[in-house]
Amino acid sequence: MEAPRLASQLRCPNGVEAPEVAKRMNDANRVLNHKCIDLLQLRASDSLLEIGPGNGAFVVDIINAADNISYTGLDWSPEMVAEAQRLNVHLVEQERANFLQGSSEQILFEANSFDKVMAVHTLYFLENPGDHLMEIRRVMKPGGQFCIAYGDRSFMKDLPFVPYGFNLYDETEALALLRSSGFQTINTFQHNESGLSNTGAHVNKVINIIVCNA
Template sequence: MSKDPKFVAEQLRKPSGTSATETAQQMNKANKATNLAALKALNVVSGDCVLEIGPGNGKFAVNVLRKGSYVRYTGIDWSSDMVANAKDLNSKYVESGQMDFRVGSSESLPFSDGKFDKVIAVHTIYFWEVLQTHLTEIYRVLVPDGKLCLAFADKSFMQNLPFTQFGFRLFDEGDIRAELSDAGFKVISCGKHSEYGENNTKQLVEKKINIIVCEPDKR
């Protein structure tokens, strides 16, 4: 894949075309530890109905099912290439009805009110043009005692990456806490995840990740 920062940014936002598969593979390698840490923080249990926003090619979806019996998983991604790949990769779970993958955006979720017990979004909020629109939709599809987990790289780290100047919105913990409060959520935990690894331009960096878990504020 091209190392041009603008092209990298476009692919990370919406993997498509001949570079889609390679982009997904690189994201899976770069984001594995963060995905596992976020899923642990979300605490999926037996019987949960889980929505993942921006699952890419669905590489980590099976980890959700492994959290308990009768867990159901839905992934929604705005890349039709990624949804097609995710369905192929997880075909046996899709055919059994345990998984579903759809093309769409959390800006307008094609689900009924209160459908999901848990929602997770890892490295996706950079591309949400109006956070309140997305958060309001997530609030709507969560059950009243549901949980939302947002995992995102801190802007202190992200602002030094060459591709983030092209269409990325950067945040720190305080920014997102304020946005969540405005959308009617109450933060119940905020973890810091740090690791060393290659970024999408093959540079070795320390990744500083915020993992925030929240729930609808019932006050």
């Protein structure tokens, strides 16, 4: 796939290619997603919101992390919402997971709704990131944990699709953004992985994971 088309698919998987793009993202991001789930230290009866789950391939791992977890996935791609519902049909029927179409810019939940929020590889696409982050904090319970993961600027800058609409951050820039959006008690982790990129090429990934409190 040409770089501009791939960039657009990563931002918002769409059309007939979307399911295949999502599967490739699953392969590329599996280890990172599992690490983020572990870092969130899910406890019984936690409610978790995920921003940009794609096809929801890791939702079962979230649900199985503790008893009675309730999961909501919010993705602005209608194709991804449909695919996530299809792949997680049993969890949806049991009302343990639900998938909604929408943007983190305006989250249709009341304040103090969620114990935990997770967002993996979505930061690049936010036009006014502070607005999105404040909106995420609004729907979190005070003291709840937010885990955000994104490729560090130093690693991302050389990927061929990045010039087509990706905003890049190093750790300092993302921390400043989170602090100015009201998050506190911030812990940072670096995830290094040698593996497949979304282009299919082998790369040495440098991913920042930040866990902070609302």
